[in-house]
Amino acid sequence: MSLWALVPIGCIFILLIFKPWISRSAFSLRGSKQLQRELSMYGTQMNIASYYLWHTGALSLVVGFGWMFELQPAYILILGIAAFLQVPAALTWHAIYRHEEYRFFQLTSFLQQLLAIFKTHPKLYRALMECRSSVDGKLAQDLDEWIANLDAGCPQQQSVEPFLHHQPHFIVGNLVRLMMFAEEFGGEHHLEGLEMIQDDIEDWIDDTITMKKNQRGLRNRILLLCGFALLIAMMSQNMLLRTGLEIDEPFRETTVFLFLMGIQITILMAQKLVSVPWISNEEKLWRS
Template identity: 35%
Template sequence: MIFLCIMMVVFYGFLIKSEVPYLALFKKSKVSTMRLYFKQTRYFNLKFQVLMVVLMSAVILLVGLLFYLPWSYIIMLLVFVLCCYPVFLLWVLSHQYYGAEFEQLTAFLQHFLAHFKTNQKVLLSLVESQQYVSGKLLTLVQAAIAALETHGDAGQALNGIVAAYPHFIVHNVQSWITAAEVHGVADCKEAFELLEDDIDDWIEDTHLNMMTLHQTKSKVLVLAGVALLIALFNQVMLGGVLDLEVNTLYNQVMFMFLLMELTTVLMVYRYLKGSWIIKGECLWKKSS
């Protein structure tokens, strides 16, 4: 049992270290609890999370009793779930955050180009488009407006947005705006239509990619459920020839199996936590 406890602690340690640097937890002036969750209060409902913890604890307790696990093993599984739940929640919130960020960015680009096509003024287009954004992107748009009012260079004013979202389409919008300022919108009409098509294709491809990831997640969860059912049927057959409640080998094997099941369910959400802006389509590595 001591060895199993050590394994759980080591796994949890690596899990936390991969998401939050240990030193950051002690620097309250730089990293707060809310910042660890991307300040996503609109996605975080405390009552719902408490209900989820209670339901998960009840499920773990029920499964442990069905497999005749000793209380010490059941408690270890409960501790593992309760310790890993904040990390799991961080991944879910991260996925929602990046999804909202992507939708906001593409909506901003579409409205910005539509307004610019009508009024042919970068400053006015930015002002009219800022109503469709919030948070980080709103700050960048307001900074671009301030920079444009100061020096009047549209390409330079959009540098902050391009630096934060280095996707090639965002860079192409900046380049087109700069060219339109010099040569006029009429001479860049074909490029404008291509940009609109690129943004539409970008949205469609990203949604298809996310759909594929969610389908993969669902398949893994179904397989984990099937494995649990098979183990339960095998346990029923073993119960006819063994006293499972006092069989140490059976208890250890089932504990490891359930631990691997929980780890599988946990890790499948890890692959959904990344930015919706694919790094391979960026001009440099940083995205979002």
């Protein structure tokens, strides 16, 4: 069977793996614009030139390695199609990572500011109004809804429920309910509780930063191992060719093709590893 007969089979296999990203690929201008809109939702702006530059770079790497491993054009074509479909996924996961990072630090900064203001003036509404200008995006919308409920005369417990639903971390719930209790009943006993929650917020930040640092370290180690694997494979091939032994060329090319495809998928999954949410479901009051 001709190698070119494998191209449709390989393309179908690749399309099944990367089916969610076909509509966002560079194969159509509509796909690139759709990906731009999705990236902008995560706060990442990318123009068309940069988008196609990423694809050009990925394709150049595939062609370069295919040439170094002396692969048939049919195999290089399949790897190139896979690279084209992997770029939107990698860009999206990177944008998600940056968005999650921004949301986490904005939320924790808001909580620290809210707590500091409330400790000075134990009035929840006043503290919310003073903190409003320091947030934006989804957190600002949730805060506006909370303030609007208070302005409409809703009881404090009822007015905060939408906010806690969208910001369901248990530390957020503990802080908000303690502030409502302190405002309603007064006294100095709540100060110790606020200090404990402040320590919890700082520990939360430190633990999350450590977790993400470990995830990035794992990703970088995976990428480094992929690089070493490519280097070892090239050296092994050169040594094998120098021996002058008879080589089953179709078998060698198929093996190298599967190896390069595995490297591509491994690199992509390494990027997905760091795009997981900064706030884990185990720390939420209820699972979203």
